[in-house]
Amino acid sequence: MKPEIVRSRADLRAQATAWRKDGLRIGAVPTMGALHEGHLSLVRRAAAECDRVIVTLFVNPKQFNDQNDLQKYPRTEEDDRTLLEEIGPDILYAPDVKEIYPAGFATTISVSGITDSLCGSFRPGHFDGVATVVCKLFLQTGADCAYFGEKDYQQLQVVRRMASDLDIPIDVIGCPTIREADGLAMSSRNRLLSPEGREKAVALPRALVQTAEAISRGANPQDSIEAAIGLLETSGFASVEYLELRGADDLAPITTLDRPARLLAAAKMDDVRLIDNVPVLPGT
Ligand code: PAF
Numbered sequence: 001m002k003p004e005i006v007r008s009r010a011d012l013r014a015q016a017t018a019w020r021k022d023g024l025r026i027g028a029v030p031t032m033g034a035l036h037e038g039h040l041s042l043v044r045r046a047a048a049e050c051d052r053v054i055v056t057l058f059v060n061p062k063q064f065n066d067q068n069d070l071q072k073y074p075r076t077e078e079d080d081r082t083l084l085e086e087i088g089p090d091i092l093y094a095p096d097v098k099e100i101y102p103a104g105f106a107t108t109i110s111v112s113g114i115t116d117s118l119c120g121s122f123r124p125g126h127f128d129g130v131a132t133v134v135c136k137l138f139l140q141t142g143a144d145c146a147y148f149g150e151k152d153y154q155q156l157q158v159v160r161r162m163a164s165d166l167d168i169p170i171d172v173i174g175c176p177t178i179r180e181a182d183g184l185a186m187s188s189r190n191r192l193l194s195p196e197g198r199e200k201a202v203a204l205p206r207a208l209v210q211t212a213e214a215i216s217r218g219a220n221p222q223d224s225i226e227a228a229i230g231l232l233e234t235s236g237f238a239s240v241e242y243l244e245l246r247g248a249d250d251l252a253p254i255t256t257l258d259r260p261a262r263l264l265a266a267a268k269m270d271d272v273r274l275i276d277n278v279p280v281l282p283g284t
């Protein structure tokens with residue numbers, strides 16, 4: 001069955017309150033729509049672990065630092081609803097901008113530290129927008145747990161920090177990145193790539209996996225990263241915004257692999273910004 005569409009926070013709250021009264025466990029899957037298999041894997045997991053599932057669909061203007069990027073962002077609500085039919089979440093919460101940011105809205109949630117680098121350096125205000133909307137969605141859905149993909153690894157850590165710091169009683173659950181057959185991480189932005197760009201984009205996951213393996217086997221991280229950046233540039237990426245080795249939990253820069261780490265990258269192909277990351281474990 002297609003999920004019921006709810007547009008207002010009052011209707012959402014009434015339904016969530018009734019479920020909570022009945023002792024039901026609510027799972028939320030926050031999305032900006034243009035759903036793909038990565039999102040569906042989160043909805044499936046929520047459906048397996050919760051009694052009721054709310055998928056949220058809101059293209060959040062506050063997290064776009066580039067207006068052109070916001071305009072271009074794919075909007076495919078009816079297709080999204082059809083894709084969800086087979087899994088059967090209970091609600092598709094698709095509010096409009098005024099419902100989330102009514103006139104006079106004046107609050108920003110800002111997580112410091114882990115937002116200072118990586119995507120935070122290239123997208124000013126992005127994580128404030130993410131933290132603010134996700135905080136609102138957590139409060140509006142009243143969910144017991146929320147599911148996020150590890151593809152947006154920095155976002156996942158920001159959301160965890162925000163929920164913990166603000167004492168929001170919700171389990172933030174990170175789920176593995178889902179990839180195309182050739183390894184490209186699934187993303188709503190992939191559909192903006194030209195056919196040639198799509199072919200070349202596979203260099204990103206390949207470079208990350210090869211570099212992670214080399215560092216795990218003992219190669220010097222800095223040398224390996226420089227080689228990977230060169231490889232991406234010769235593979236057709238116009239700009240590599242960052243490719244860095246960071247601590248897996250705190251995202252602090254690391255130069256020696258003495259604890260579980262993450263190799264994270266952002267690079268532009270066809271003017272489409274792609275991000276990806278892979279784990280790097282010492283001595284594997
Ligand atoms: O990852 C996304 O799609 C968005 O950043 C999120 C978490 C739905 C907040 O708008």
